[in-house]
Amino acid sequence: MRALNIYEVGLQTGSAGFAVDVTELEEAEKELDRHIKAHASTLNKLDTAIAIFGPDQRLRFHNAAYAQFWPLDAQWLEQRPSDGEILDRLRSQRCIPEQANYREWRARQLLAYTTLEARENWWYLPDGRSLHVVCEQHPFGGVTYLYEDVTREIQLESLYNELIGVQRETLDNLEEGVALIASNGRLKLFNPAFATFWGFETGMLDKEPHIDELTEFGRKAAAGGSTWDEIKFVATGIDSERKALRGNVSANGRILQYATVPLADGNTLLTFADVSASAKMERALRDRTDALEAADKLKNAFLTNVSYEVRTPLTSILGFAETLDLGLVGALNPKQREYVVNIRRSSEDLKRIIDSIIDLSAIDAGALELKLSPIDVGEVMRAAAENLAQTIERRNLTLNIEVAGDSGSFTGDPQRVLQVLQNLLSNAIGFSSDGATVRMGARASGSEVQLWVADSGRGIDPDFQKRAFERFQSRSLPGGHRGPGLGLAIVKSFVELHDGKVALLSKPGQGTTVICSFPRSGPREKQSGPRLVA
Numbered sequence: 001m002r003a004l005n006i007y008e009v010g011l012q013t014g015s016a017g018f019a020v021d022v023t024e025l026e027e028a029e030k031e032l033d034r035h036i037k038a039h040a041s042t043l044n045k046l047d048t049a050i051a052i053f054g055p056d057q058r059l060r061f062h063n064a065a066y067a068q069f070w071p072l073d074a075q076w077l078e079q080r081p082s083d084g085e086i087l088d089r090l091r092s093q094r095c096i097p098e099q100a101n102y103r104e105w106r107a108r109q110l111l112a113y114t115t116l117e118a119r120e121n122w123w124y125l126p127d128g129r130s131l132h133v134v135c136e137q138h139p140f141g142g143v144t145y146l147y148e149d150v151t152r153e154i155q156l157e158s159l160y161n162e163l164i165g166v167q168r169e170t171l172d173n174l175e176e177g178v179a180l181i182a183s184n185g186r187l188k189l190f191n192p193a194f195a196t197f198w199g200f201e202t203g204m205l206d207k208e209p210h211i212d213e214l215t216e217f218g219r220k221a222a223a224g225g226s227t228w229d230e231i232k233f234v235a236t237g238i239d240s241e242r243k244a245l246r247g248n249v250s251a252n253g254r255i256l257q258y259a260t261v262p263l264a265d266g267n268t269l270l271t272f273a274d275v276s277a278s279a280k281m282e283r284a285l286r287d288r289t290d291a292l293e294a295a296d297k298l299k300n301a302f303l304t305n306v307s308y309e310v311r312t313p314l315t316s317i318l319g320f321a322e323t324l325d326l327g328l329v330g331a332l333n334p335k336q337r338e339y340v341v342n343i344r345r346s347s348e349d350l351k352r353i354i355d356s357i358i359d360l361s362a363i364d365a366g367a368l369e370l371k372l373s374p375i376d377v378g379e380v381m382r383a384a385a386e387n388l389a390q391t392i393e394r395r396n397l398t399l400n401i402e403v404a405g406d407s408g409s410f411t412g413d414p415q416r417v418l419q420v421l422q423n424l425l426s427n428a429i430g431f432s433s434d435g436a437t438v439r440m441g442a443r444a445s446g447s448e449v450q451l452w453v454a455d456s457g458r459g460i461d462p463d464f465q466k467r468a469f470e471r472f473q474s475r476s477l478p479g480g481h482r483g484p485g486l487g488l489a490i491v492k493s494f495v496e497l498h499d500g501k502v503a504l505l506s507k508p509g510q511g512t513t514v515i516c517s518f519p520r521s522g523p524r525e526k527q528s529g530p531r532l533v534a
Contacts, residue, residue, distance in 0.1 A: 048148050051113045055141035057083045057113060069147055070095055082109060083143075094126045109135075130154045176273045177256075181235040183266030185211045197250050197272050211235050217415045227258070234260045235268040242268075248275070249265040311354060319346050357418075363493050370497060372522055376405045377442045377449060379416060384421035385440070388429065396434050399425075402441035410449045411522030416494045421451065423487040424514050428455035431512070448500070449520055454513040460506040468504055491516065499523040 049069035058080045067074055070091055074087070081089075087106055090096045099105040100209040112119060116134035117334040125131065131308040134146040170227075171178055177194030181187060197204055198221050200214075211232050218228035227249040234245050236242045242262035249256050255276035262267040315446045321331060321344045325337065359368065381401050392399050403455065421440070428438045432455045461470060469492040495502050495516045500523075506512035 048146055050147075051145045052138055052197070053083050053113075053142045053145070054138075055113070057110070057142070059083070059086070060142065064265065066147070069149075083113075095125050096125065098126060112137075115516075168233060176271050178272075179270040181211055181268040181270065181387075185236050187211075187214065188267070194270075194272060197251060197254060197256055197274065218251075220243070222249050230260070231270065233262055234262065235270075252522055311351065314347060314354070318344060318351070323346065359490060360493060363497070368414065368497070372411055372413060372521065374409050375412050375414050375417055376409050377451070378403045379440065381440055383449075384418055385427055387418075387422055388425050391426075391429055392438075395432070397429060398430060398435075398437040400437060400439045400441075402439060404443040406444040407442040407449055408444070408520075410518050410520040411417055412498050412518055419517070420432060420494050420516060421453070421490050423491050424453035424516075425485050427514075428453050428457075428512070431455055431457040433457065444520075445517065445521055448517045450515055450517050452513055452515040454511060456511040459508040459510050460504070460512055463510060464504060465504060469502065488514070 001145060002021060003023045005022050006017060006019045008015055044064040047065055047269060049066040050061075050063045053062045053067050059082075060080070060237075062077060067077065070090060072084075072089065077148045084106065086108060087096065088174045091102060099518060101442060116137055118134065119392040121133045123131040123133050128151065129149055130151045132148040132150045134148075135143055138144050161221040171191040174193060176192045177197045178189070179187060179194045180189035183495075187205060187210075188208065190200075190205050195205055198218060200217065204213075215228040215232045218231075222228060223242075227247065228243055230247075233522070234242055244262065245258075246259060249258060253276075254274050257273045257275045260272045261271070263269055278504060294529050324340045325344065378401075381403060385399055385401060404427060425438070425440065432438055436456050438456075439478060440452070441454075442451050444450075491514070492502050495518065500517050500518040503515045503517070504512065507513070
């Protein structure tokens with residue numbers, strides 16, 4: 001049977017007709033139709049949601065999974081809505097990821113029609129589902145979307161990783177050394193204690209060495225010798241009923257209690273416990289005493305040499321930077337001046353850190369001298385404010401100084417009291433947001449003068465407050481201030497040298513206030529400790 005297209009054309013003397021054989025075209029169209037239906041049938045059986053949009057961005061095809069995937073009306077989908085209209089309706093039903101700027105996000109999604117590269121995204125929906133979304137160009141124009149619900153896979157992967165992490169952390173924090181020898185004789189698992197006990201390099205163990213390599217290395221570390229040969233025999237034995245092995249071995253100065261446990265899957269578990277603590281207690285105490293003496297000598301040497309060895313070059317750096325900043329060697333362009341300012345600022349920060357370490361070391365060594373004299377409270381506060389004026393101005397902060405009329409003066413070391421206020425101000429500035437207000441003040445309290453600094457920052461967590469005055473304890477804001485953790489330690493040390501007290505008041509979200517109480521008559525001279533120089 002043939003398929004013909006018949007045409008008839010009128011002529012002046014009659015009409016003419018002709019026929020065109022379109023059998024092959026008809027068959028090709030039927031074949032294409034069958035392919036399209038088969039393709040659609042196949043896609044409808046997939047669990048992956050699929051939607052195909054034409055060059056006009058309107059829906060041309062969607063499979064059954066797509067209709068079930070989204071809460072969209074089937075009749076509405078048959079009207080061939082546009083890609084943007086579907087996104088708008090999904091957004092109204094909270095079926096797309098929450099977006100701070102939906103219009104911008106929507107525009108990025110629709111860019112798929114103008115780019116050739118396939119795009120792969122992960123959508124985390126408000127209802128808790130996680131989707132793997134693939135968008136690629138369709139051969140006949142438009143784009144094809146594939147949506148796969150991977151919520152369960154992600155949950156399982158997360159749970160698996162969590163369990164693996166817990167097991168790994170558990171093993172890593174065990175005091176006992178643990179290793180697992182596989183049925184093929186290779187090391188499959190170990191913890192840091194195992195490597196430490198036997199002196200194995202972690203890089204070597206990571207390569208899953210054979211039990212032969214471990215045995216050869218273990219023979220050298222173990223006094224007496226044959227322990228690792230016995231372990232190897234148990235780990236590589238082919239007997240159906242392998243027996244556990246237990247005993248003690250001396251290795252690398254330790255007395256280790258070991259056990260081999262044959263497992264049902266053919267692997268062998270090795271455990272090593274250090275039982276030499278009591279025997280080594282005397283040596284540990286002696287080593288500790290020697291270390292303390294060495295540390296004391298090192299501290300004294302540090303106090304003697306650090307001022308010249310570190311501060312002198314740093315002072316030179318500051319001097320050269322200041323010379324450049326003043327333009328004494330030529331004008332600087334804006335970028336060069338910015339670098340010079342940063343050099344000066346960083347050098348001054350480093351100098352303050354070094355000075356703090358030196359001061360704390362001097363206090364520990366009893367070598368710090370307090371030079372006592374009357375201190376005018378108002379003047380010392382103004383001096384502290386002036387020293388930090390540039391930092392305050394750079395952060396656009398407001399500093400309120402509140403000096404009560406009865407605060408007057410007290411006896412102390414002006415330089416150290418100034419350091420106390422500067423450290424407190426630096427902390428308050430560092431933990432205040434731009435444009436905030438920092439308060440500094442003084443008041444009389446009986447026979448004491450109280451100096452205080454308050455900020456309105458995020459406050460200090462109760463757990464951290466307990467150790468806030470310890471050395472090298474610091475807290476930081478995300479992307480913000482973080483110091484070496486010496487400021488409050490210096491404050492506490494200097495105040496206590498004056499026979500004073502420090503109190504910290506803080507609540508999360510309500511700021512922090514540090515109060516330093518100084519005896520008005522000055523510190524009592526002690527028989528030992530820092531010298532008081534009047």
